[in-house]
Structure formats: structure tokens, C-alpha cells
Amino acid sequence: MSRILATLAALLLLSAPALAGDAARLADSLTWYGQSTFHTTAFGPSLYIDPLDLPDTAPKADIICITHSHKDHLSPEALKKISTDKTVIVATRDCNSKLKWVDKAEVVNLAPGQSVEVAGVHIEAVPAYNIRKTKYHPKSNKWVGYVVSGAGMALYHAGDTERIPEMQAIDCDVALVPLGQTYTMNSVAEAADSARDARAEIAIPMHYGLAEGTRADAEKFASLLSGEMEVRLLDAAR
Numbered sequence: 001m002s003r004i005l006a007t008l009a010a011l012l013l014l015s016a017p018a019l020a021g022d023a024a025r026l027a028d029s030l031t032w033y034g035q036s037t038f039h040t041t042a043f044g045p046s047l048y049i050d051p052l053d054l055p056d057t058a059p060k061a062d063i064i065c066i067t068h069s070h071k072d073h074l075s076p077e078a079l080k081k082i083s084t085d086k087t088v089i090v091a092t093r094d095c096n097s098k099l100k101w102v103d104k105a106e107v108v109n110l111a112p113g114q115s116v117e118v119a120g121v122h123i124e125a126v127p128a129y130n131i132r133k134t135k136y137h138p139k140s141n142k143w144v145g146y147v148v149s150g151a152g153m154a155l156y157h158a159g160d161t162e163r164i165p166e167m168q169a170i171d172c173d174v175a176l177v178p179l180g181q182t183y184t185m186n187s188v189a190e191a192a193d194s195a196r197d198a199r200a201e202i203a204i205p206m207h208y209g210l211a212e213g214t215r216a217d218a219e220k221f222a223s224l225l226s227g228e229m230e231v232r233l234l235d236a237a238r
Contacts, residue, residue, distance in 0.1 A: 023173035023201035026153045027232055030174070033058070034236035035072055035210050038157065038176060043150040045119045049157045049176075051078040055238060060084050063118050064105075066091035067128060067159035068143035072210065074098055079105075088118045092125075092143055111142045112166075121150045127166045128159030136183045137161065147172060156198050160207070163190045167197035175200035178207030179217045188217050192224040202230045209236075 029042035036050040045062035050073040061082040066074050066089065074095050083089070087105040099107055108116050110125035117123070124147045129139040137143055137160050145159035147170060156172035162185055175198045177191050178184035184207055185191040195203035203225060205218045215233075222231040 022153045023230075026155060026174045027202045027204065027230075030204070030234070031237050032204070032206065032234040033238075036067070036157070036159070036176075036178070036207050037078075038206070040155070042153060042155075043121045043148065045121060047121065047148065048082060049146060049148075050159075051075060051082060054078045054081050056081065058082055061087050063087070063121060063123070064089045064091075065123060065146050065148070065157070066095050067145060067157070068092055068137070068141070069094045069098060070160065073160070076101065090116060090118065090123055090125075090146075092141075094141065094143075110144065112144055121148060123148050126156075126170065127164060128161035129164060130162050130184075131164060132162060132186060133183065156200065158194060158198075160184050161194075162186060163194045163197065167194055170198040172198050172200050174202045174204065176204050176206050177221075179205050179213035179221060180207075181217075182212035184212070188220045189224060192221055195225060195229065200229055202232060204232050204234060 026042045029040045031039045035052050037052045038049045040047055046059050047063040048061050049065045050067055052075045083105045085104040089105050089107045093109045112125055112127040115124040125144040126147055128143050128145040130137045146157045148155045154172040156170050156175045158177050175195045177194050179191050181187055205221045208217055218233050225231050
């Protein structure tokens with residue numbers, strides 16, 4: 001029996017670094033283009049979330065996830081650069097009027113709590129809304145963040161949101177969190193708490209430097225989470 005227990009313990013020790021490495025591998029794969037725009041191929045397909053202000057050299061998209069129809073999250077110009085006749089766009093229903101031109105891409109509408117699998121990637125829409133600043137992102141609009149999972153990894157893109165109770169049901173490897181404090185989070189500390197709620201191994205701040213938030217806020221975010229989880233401050237690709 002002791003030999004069996006010793007073997008199991010050894011196997012657990014061997015598997016732990018591999019599991020821990022999933023978060024790092026996912027974070028390493030991410031390209032941030034500023035605001036809430038991210039690209040990754042960690043799940044296999046070329047996947048974007050909220051593409052905006054993309055360079056002409058940006059890779060084509062297999063999957064595009066759009067959190068809501070605000071112009072800093074849904075950019076027809078950016079979509080035209082990366083869409084092909086094989087691209088699948090996952091978006092909230094309010095985005096449809098701005099996607100009428102996308103006759104070459106399939107559009108799938110999701111509301112909070114709904115999910116879809118595209119090219120082997122599981123995409124779940126999760127709630128994203130304001131509790132205090134409700135005029136910007138009211139819960140009734142049914143706007144979303146996304147939990148994207150596959151290949152043993154889970155990525156949480158919070159969308160435009162304050163810290164909300166539903167975050168406590170999320171379990172992710174990497175969390176992409178808006179910093180606020182005008183339209184989304186009410187404070188940098190609230191953003192840090194959101195990363196804790198989502199049980200992220202690695203947190204990456206976003207949605208700063210354009211209409212709200214600064215690099216100094218991102219550095220404060222990292223400081224608040226120091227010793228609890230890894231925080232990566234990315235430079236926007238251009």
C-alpha cells in the first residue's frame with residue numbers, strides 16, 4: 001500500500017507543474033492591442049475578443065467574441081480587417097445592427113448564461129454590468145463577458161463591468177479585468193477583488209489608457225495582488 005501511495009504522490013508532483021504551466025502558457029499567447037482587445041491562438045483557432053484599432057498586419061480571425069455594442073468594443077473597421085468567410089462572430093444581440101455588412105461571417109448571438117462551441121473552443125457568455133453606474137452598462141441590456149476554454153485552459157474576459165456577485169462562480173487560469181474608474185470598476189481595488197473572485201492564477205488589467213484609467217492604475221493593480229497571484233502588465237501591440 002505504501003508503494004502505491006508513494007507512486008500516486010510522485011505522479012501528483014509531476015503533474016502539478018504542468019497544470020500550473022497552463023496559465024503561463026495561456027498568458028504568453030495573448031496579444032493586447034489596447035483597450036479590451038486581445039488575440040490568442042492558445043486554444044487552436046485564431047481568436048479575438050473586442051477587436052479595435054488593429055494594425056493591417058493583424059492575423060485573420062477564426063473566432064471573434066464581442067462583449068457589447070459600444071464603439072470601443074465593436075469596431076466594423078477592425079472586423080473588416082480580420083474577418084473571412086470562415087470567421088464565426090460570437091456577440092450579444094444588440095450588436096447585430098452593426099454587423100449587417102458581415103455577410104461573409106457567421107454570427108452567433110449569446111446572452112448571459114448561454115454558451116456555444118466553435119472549432120473545439122467552448123465559449124460561455126457571463127454577466128457584465130454596472131451596479132452603481134447603471135447608465136453605462138445596465139444589467140437589463142444583457143451584455144456579457146466571456147469564459148473561453150479548451151486545451152485544458154480557461155480565459156476570463158470580464159467585459160465592461162463592475163465587480164458583480166456572478167464573478168464568484170468563475171474559475172479561470174487567466175483573468176482580463178477592466179480597471180475603471182469612470183465607466184467600469186469603481187476603484188482599482190475593486191478590479192483586484194474581481195480577479196480574486198474569479199480565482200485567477202494570472203491577472204491582466206485592461207480597459208485603461210483610452211477613456212479611463214492609467215498605467216499608474218495598472219501598477220497599483222499589480223501591487224494590490226502582489227503575493228497572491230501573478231499580474232502581467234502588457235504593452236499594447238501596434
